[in-house]
Amino acid sequence: MRVRRTVCVLPLALRDAALAGWxxxxxxxxxxxxxxxxxxxxxxxxxxxxxxxxxxxxxxxRSSS
Incomplete structure (x- = not known):
């Protein structure tokens, strides 16, 4: 699960860095x-x-219980 979270957050951080000036x-x-x-x-x-x-x-x- 930790890897997926990193994969999900990394594009957001890159987006912020790339678009910061604009x-x-x-x-x-x-x-x-x-x-x-x-x-x-x-x-x-x-x-x-x-x-x-x-x-x-x-x-x-739930259905098996």
């Missing part, structure tokens, strides 16, 4: 929208598969 020229609302547009897909691809596995294991353990 983002500093934007006001708060556009900056938030840009960061969200990049962060949501990264978190979705990194986190949702793990949540599905947990959900399946919880549901199968």
């Amino acid at each position: 983002l500093s020229t934007l006001s708060v609302l556009p900056r938030t929208l840009v960061l969200t547009a990049v962060a949501v897909p990264v978190v979705f691809r990194g986190l949702v598969p793990h949540l599905r596995k947990i959900r399946i294991s919880v549901l199968t353990s």
